[in-house]
Every structure is written in C-alpha cells, then in structure tokens.
Amino acid sequence: MSEIKLEIDGREVTAEEGQTILEVASENEIDIPQLCYSKAYEPAGLCRLCLVEVRPPEGKPELKAACVYPVREGLKVETQTDRVLKARKLTAELLLARCPDSEAVREIANQHGVEEPRFSKKDLDCVLCGLCVRACEAATGESVITFVGRGPDREVLTPFELSPEECVGCGACAGVCPTNAIEMVEVEVAQEGQNSAQK
Ligand code: SF4
Numbered sequence: 001m002s003e004i005k006l007e008i009d010g011r012e013v014t015a016e017e018g019q020t021i022l023e024v025a026s027e028n029e030i031d032i033p034q035l036c037y038s039k040a041y042e043p044a045g046l047c048r049l050c051l052v053e054v055r056p057p058e059g060k061p062e063l064k065a066a067c068v069y070p071v072r073e074g075l076k077v078e079t080q081t082d083r084v085l086k087a088r089k090l091t092a093e094l095l096l097a098r099c100p101d102s103e104a105v106r107e108i109a110n111q112h113g114v115e116e117p118r119f120s121k122k123d124l125d126c127v128l129c130g131l132c133v134r135a136c137e138a139a140t141g142e143s144v145i146t147f148v149g150r151g152p153d154r155e156v157l158t159p160f161e162l163s164p165e166e167c168v169g170c171g172a173c174a175g176v177c178p179t180n181a182i183e184m185v186e187v188e189v190a191q192e193g194q195n196s197a198q199k
C-alpha cells in the first residue's frame with residue numbers, strides 16, 4: 001500500500017491509501033468528535049459531528065465528514081476553524097433538541113458550548129446514528145432492525161414493527177447504542193427463554 005502525506009492542523013502526517021481523515025487523525029492523537037463511528041463497522045457519515053474543513057490542493061475548502069472522507073496526497077485538513085466549530089455546534093444543538101433527556105447527547109452539547117437548543121424540543125432518545133443497524137447486520141447477517149421513513153419521520157424499527165423471527169436476542173444493537181435507546185426484554189410463550197431488542 002502506498003504512503004500518503006497530508007497536513008492536519010498544520011502538522012504533516014502520513015497515512016495509507018484507503019484510510020479516512022478520522023482514522024488518520026485518531027492515529028495522530030488529533031481529536032475529532034464523533035457519534036456514529038465505530039472501528040468495528042463501515043462508517044456511515046450520519047451524525048455530522050466529525051465535520052472538518054478539507055482543503056484539496058486545488059479547489060475551495062469544504063466541510064466534510066471526517067469519518068467517511070478518504071485521505072489523499074497533499075490534502076490539508078483543519079479540525080478547529082471557526083467554520084468547523086460553528087457547524088459542529090449547530091449539529092450538537094439539533095441533537096439536543098431531538099434528544100434533550102439523553103445523557104450522552106447532553107454531554108456532547110456541553111462539549112460544544114450548547115446549553116439550550118434554539119429549536120423546539122422533541123422527546124426522543126434515538127439520534128439516528130445507525131450503529132444498531134450496522135451491529136445487527138454484522139451479528140446476524142440480516143437487517144432485523146433498519147431505518148424506516150425519511151427526513152423528520154426517519155426512525156429505526158423492525159420490519160412492520162413486529163418482533164422478527166430473525167432476532168436472536170444477541171443484544172448487539174443495545175450494546176452499541178450511545179443513548180441507551182434500545183432495551184432488551186424477555187419474550188414469552190412463542191419464543192420462551194429468548195431475549196429480544198425493543199425500542
Ligand atoms: S437506537 Fe441507538 S444505536 Fe440505533 S440509531 Fe438510535 S441512537 Fe443509534
């Protein structure tokens with residue numbers, strides 16, 4: 001694999017082809033906040049907390065999600081510009097408006113200097129990070145839970161909101177959920193002795 005040289009926050013770092021900005025930053029102890037990333041699964045770029053400013057050798061600087069953006073030779077990345085911090089703060093504010101009672105979300109909001117969201121609050125506990133969906137796929141080879149709906153109506157559900165037979169009660173989804181939105185419950189009668197995940 002060929003070696004790539006790039007700059008993060010003015011520091012020259014080396015990377016391997018195929019790595020993302022987030023991976024390279026993490027290897028070099030450069031902190032980029034993230035919520036929907038796990039080394040165990042393919043990155044999905046869903047939470048937008050890991051935004052950084054990317055300056056390619058040609059072209060204008062752009063905000064990009066570091067967890068899904070592949071490094072390349074000569075790239076300059078800034079992780080702490082005003083533009084980056086403002087964008088992450090807005091993301092944190094939107095998350096807090098969505099899940100005002102989540103401890104994990106409140107901590108993220110706090111880290112970004114958000115005390116109260118300017119947007120109307122909802123009473124949800126899922127931040128739509130998709131970690132549970134990816135964990136489920138990896139554990140069972142099936143999509144026992146998946147995203148349903150679009151835009152503001154998007155949520156994570158089982159198909160037809162029924163307890164699916166394919167659910168083996170492994171708890172992988174609950175284990176990765178950053179907001180504890182998934183609860184493991186005992187399922188009686190037909191699947192006696194088994195556990196199942198419920199949102
Ligand atoms: S239930 Fe939890 S893991 Fe799944 S998308 Fe929502 S916050 Fe993420």
Ligand code: FES
Binds near residue numbers: 035036044066068
């Ligand atoms: S960690 Fe990159 S978008 Fe969530």
